[in-house]
Amino acid sequence: MKQAKMWTQITLCGCRINRLFIILITLWLTACSSAPPADVADRRQPPTRKILVHNVSPGETLYSIAWRYGLDFKALARHNGIGPPYTIYQSQQLRLDIDDASRRKPPPAIAASARRPVSSGSNSTAVAQGPRSTVNTTPPPKVNQAPRSENKTPAATTPPLAPLPSGAVQWRWPANGPVIGRYSSGDGLNKGIDIGGKVGDSVLAAGAGRVVYAGTGLRGYGKLVIVKHNETFLSAYAHNDALLVREGDSVKVGQQIAKLGSSGTDKQKLHFEIRRDGKPVNPLTYLPKR
Structure with missing residues (x-):
């Protein structure tokens, strides 16, 4: 009897100890959860902005480079300190990191240096923007020379460009076939x-x-023609079988400029784009209703 009573007391004592332990653990967890969190310093460095640079290749023009990166050619020219007639040089490096500030005013460091081609040779071949892509063999200015005037043409072999048409663009359809692919906005979609x-x-x-x-x-464009209509609008005609015009040619609305083909694609078609201030827009909003 005494032994049973003793085991009962021990059991009750153990239960009290267990209850007391549970209460203490509960109070400790509550205190920890109510305590203010410690300050954690973000030691990560802010991301360094990557400066995008394009090295000019033979045959490229300022317009084709701006088209490739979806930029306004005027903004690209200003950002690199390039003035009309927008002459660029083989191996010249063009900065592409255009933001809102640089669209308004070119960085001072770029304006003085962008006109010089970056090349290991003593002479750099110019990729002229005038008619027929006339090659300029005049050596570029040396590093310690003052920049050339923005309005000075690089060579006397290039005739003056014909003026652009005045007034609004009178749009017409570039081909008579059916529309088999429609415009869609977004990266990687049909522009x-x-x-x-x-x-x-x-x-x-x-x-x-x-x-x-x-x-x-x-x-991705095959045999391509880009036409400048004014300071706002450019149009492009891609995947041609043959080109019937050259750089610098003036064209009239409705004039044949190429023959439809499948260059750069697996289907016979004309890929047609309109860009306003360098940005793709839906051509169907500009072309007349059929």
Whole structure:
């Protein structure tokens, strides 16, 4: 009897100890959770902005480079201190890190240096922006020379450019085939429209202007023509079978500038784009209703 009573007392004592332990643990956890969190310093360095640079290759123009990166050619020229007639040089480095501030005013450091080509040789071949991509063999200014005047043409072999048409662009369809691909915004999506047809069909200038690029230097576009209509609008005609115009040519609205083909793609079609201030827009909002 005494032994049973003793075990009962021990059991009750153990229960009290367990209860007391549970209460103490509960109070300690509550105190920890109510305590203010310790300050944690963010020791990560702010991300360094990468400066994008494009090295000019033979055959490229300021317009084709701006088109490739979705930039306004005027902003690209200002950002690199380049004035009309927008002459660039082979191996010249063009900075592409254009933000809102640089669209308004070029960085002072770039304005003095961007006109010099970056090349290991003593002479750099110019990629002229004038008609027929005339090559300028005049050596660029040395590093310690003062920058050339913005309005001074690089060589006397290039005739003056014909003026651009005045007034609003009178748009027309660049081909007669059906629309087989529509414009969609966003990266990697269709930045224009695709017009079906067969090889050799006429590709027409959608508006009057001047050819500022004609070649195959833009990946994914095949044989490409870019027409400048005014200081706001450019249009592009891609995947041609043959080009019938050259850089510097003036074209009238409806003039044949190429033959439809499948260069740079697996389908016979004309890929047509309109860009306003360097940004793609839906061509169907500008072309007349069929």
